Amino acid sequence: MSDADALATLGRADAPMVEVLQALKVLDGSTAGFRTLRVGIAANVTVDLLGTYLRRHAYAAGVRLQVDKGNYDDLVGDAQTHAAAGVDLLVILPFFDNLQPGWETQLETLDADARAAAQADYLNRLELALQAAEAVPQVLLFTGHLMNPAVGARSPQQVALDAFNDGLADAAARHPQVKRVETAGLLARFGARHAFDARFYFRGKAPYTAGFVDQLAQAAAAATRRFGTQFHKVLALDCDNSLWGGIVGEDGPDGIKLDRYSYPGNIFWTVQQQFKALEAGGALLCLNSKNNPADVDEVLANHPHMVLRDAQLVAKKVNWTDKPSNLRALAAELNLGLDSFVFIDDSAFEVEAVREQLPQVRVFQVPKALQDYPALVRDEIAPLFTAGGVSAESKGKTQQYRALAQAAEARAGFANQEDYLRSLGLTVTLQRDAQAQLARITELMAKSNQFNLTTERLQAGDVAALMARPGATVYSFSVSDRLAEHGLTGVLITEDDADDAGAVRVHSFLMSCRVIGRGIEFAVWRAVVADALARGKQRLKAAYRPTAKNAQVADFYDRLGLSLSSAAGDGTRFYRAELATVQLAESAWVELRNG
Template sequence: MQPDRSGVATPLVSRPGATPPGPGATPLQHLRALARSGFGDGASAVAGLLAQLDDVLDLEAAGAVLSGARRREQLAATGLFTAQPIALLGSCTLDTLPPLLTATMLQAGIQPEIRLAGFNQWRFEVLSGAPTFKDLAPRVVACLLDDSAVFAEITDPLDIEEVEARCAAFPAELRQWTQAAQDVLGGLTVLCTLPLSPLRRDRLIDYRSKARLEAAWQRMNAAILDLATELSGTVVLSDAALAARAGTVFGSDRMRHAAAHSYTPEFLHAYAQELTRVARADLGRAAKCLVLDLDNTLWGGVVGDDGIGGLRLGGSYPGSAYQELQTLARDLEKQGVMLAVASKNNEEIAREAIATHPDMVLQPHSFLAVRANWQPKPDNVRELAAELNIGADAMVFVDDNPVERGLMRELLPQVTTVELPADPAGYASCLAGRGDFNLLKLTGEDRERTKLYRERSQRAELQSTAGSLEEYLAALDSRLTIEPADALNTARIAQLFGKTNQFNLTGVRYTEEDIAQRIADGTGTFFAARLTDRFGDNGLIAAIALSEARDGAWSIDNFVLSCRVFSRNVEDAIVGLILRSAEEHSAAAVLARYTRTAKNAKFAGFYPAQGFVLDAAEDDGTSTGFRHDLTSISDLPDGIRVVNDEGVFHVR
């Protein structure tokens, strides 16, 4: 074992007989050694080693080492990475993008299977039925264009009126292409606005024409950005945002001539990072909780030594920098990010400072949980995760102290630890630019997450005073409502399928487009379940996919339930309603399937507990089929009032 720069001991090899790298070996050399050895137990070190690679060319080399069918099979066998097929298309040479994307995605726990269309084949590939991606079934389809995609159809680049007309028409062409790509390939489509290269701009010598070109180009990009709201299943990235992170956009003239490389490796790396954030959000793996240190993080100074009045917060620098971080945290909280504190401090003093300092942006009610004590911070963060009922991998830790950050990486590597700059002036920009909490679409329930968790704390308090589980459930006065999928709830239904990992009985993750398509063609129906009780509305807590199966039977294609309502018999009530609806509609039986995933093993016996029996005809070797013949349906559980009629579910 050899410690990395954060203090984490990383295995160098995983198979007897493999040759370890020598002393002082680089992270890239470690990765090569792991790849040669077949990874094995050493696969757990891959993400940490990739995180240490600062040079873009090293990242590209690492991605190349970790690519290919054999490497994918070896990494997949470890069970540490989530597979995600990716289709890439573009108008320029993008051969360095797949290895960069492989490196960034593996660092995020995603194992991509990337397939790249031919040079400048983005139009033809889709129009010809996408033969390159025929057997890929991509979950993400990304198209990165350069300005040649626009200027290739312009006969005279000096005719500013022709250029303006072409810029005005291009967004509509891109809209048609996107719709065609979604019809042919499915999945989430990711577009990007187009940078205007200096060579295109600078060939015009009069400033009036330069201004008209820039204005036309900005209007075009604005219309492309509008596609994100006009088209479902579409994300549009901003080239300006990527350029700001990369610090550079266009490749050298030599590479443009020799290899048709429009973009620098740094720009492609920034694009790969953003595409990774999109892919992570698509898989429902965006972070949920921001854990903040206090002293010299949320305020300047040490409250135990300096006193509340001696803290630097607000006003001029550096107090303004700490207040800026608090303002960012407040805005994240308004968008559903949970806030918590992990600080080495006297709790009474820390809480007093939060409550009484006049320049605090964050208030006591901003934090769902506070751990201010002298325990190791990894222990406190574990406790916070347990209290909030989320995984440690859903938490982002921010602390000014590099020793605390190193300890968190070593003892709780599942937590995302932010490497803050030395100057607090950059704290807010550093955290915001990471995109750890980025979502495909912010729902109303996301915004209400903090409120929902506070209400759950009240339920927990009630449970602690109840004499029995039955008494507790009766006191909650729970009311269950089943809602068919519609324009108002489909985004949340797709989010539940995408984000739920524990009670996810088949692991199938339906997107909004999947839901709309199956409803439209009659191959499936989708429902959500809402639970309210004496403390408030829990929101939509379950999603169900049904279809008509063989011989007049119904099929539960997937059933997911939010972990925040575990142990309240909600899942029993929902399946009971499905069985009653099937009986009312004269179905022959109800079929169901359980497919084991990395996180749903505890629910392997769920269907047998509901009266289902094994169905050999539905056992395909990868999952277990079950059947309920509707001859004996159990009573619905006590403690839950069903708002709907019992026949609310249907399959067409």
């Protein structure tokens, strides 16, 4: 079996276990360049198959997992062991019915105090485990569910489960590297009769069928953005038979199907609600439609059942140009890579055209069975944007990207770029080792590709460890101007050079693409140099490490004013500067404030 055959086998939902295991064996022995991650599992039931299915979905993403299974119901011990082993990801799975033997059955007769005490025992151990795992870059915490979900909403079982999950949520909120993964929805869609195997549960504390373990592994893959391999930002939407039923140019605005009370309009109305929720969570919505612009504008402005309006759209390409060209134009306008785009269209022709010409774009076709459309958005499209949660600062991006368009219009009225930048009233607020910003810092490090000098993908635990380390500083900076509050848009990390006591080394420097080119990238170095000199350092060292996407910053340190000291065969360039004499590039129009 070749590597390609093995990957194809793993991608088949109906592949029998013997073929899955054979494919994993082939890929384990492959010399292909898979990125390697180490995962630890901590569960209060037996979930041996979870490691197998995690590896299955990781290989599909180009990642080779080493899985440490842990012991049975040894949460604190497992967390300590996995953290000491240096795992990149810790998966914690509490099976609610096994908090104590037959826990759901016991709940019928236990009083409230006894019920709370038993659940508090697990939650207390969870807190100790999460403290032990503070150095683990990322932790996935699965929520609890009922083994018998048919009980009523106010039953003792459901009340206890709700309290337990609230406790899990509180614990996750105290530890920024922790992401919760909801299981109730997975169970409802999969079906309890297919998810559980009572025979193996009572014999060996192994409650799940292989099929449901696969669902849990898929959820873990989604929550980690396919183990750190994807981060989509833009959802580009066709209009006719995608946002509404019918063709507006032929049926007219009053003739399209979008009535929430009748089929098929109610399906399109429901899907638009889903898209609106994605936009509120940070996704950028665009239109890419072959239509007369006036017809689409009429629907957006005046149709009584239209959910999406201009306020939710960051950009529109409504014309008669081919869809791939429009996507290229949108990417250029938003200054984003095409691999951050998802495109939805009802036409097989358009879908295939984008797949052929722009293979980096993730493409979906509206289902022929229209009733399946909301499920497609919920189960396959939405997780590309929101799995694992987003920070508060990443929400509401539409207005921030609209500000880019306003800035482009304003720029045309000035004689030169510097005059225009001075007019913006640019302010950069710099913070050092800001624990409260840990989630957003981690998110920005995962997403930033173009302006990223080293492209180090740190998780929350890694960043927290740097914040706590003597001799290291995590700078984070927020940007505002007269057009918009851009939020936290940059990260700069320095640490003392282990081989040169008099030097500070740049670990990472990255910025959101939406604030590039305004002088911000030069202004923050005033503080870095001042801090280093105050600590008695004499030299600053830095490196540019090339990737497929960061060519635009290949000469950044040259422009900043550092001296090239050496270069490696892979394109890596090393720089240094004597702090007492270095003349850094200036951007006097940017006001730098300490937060």
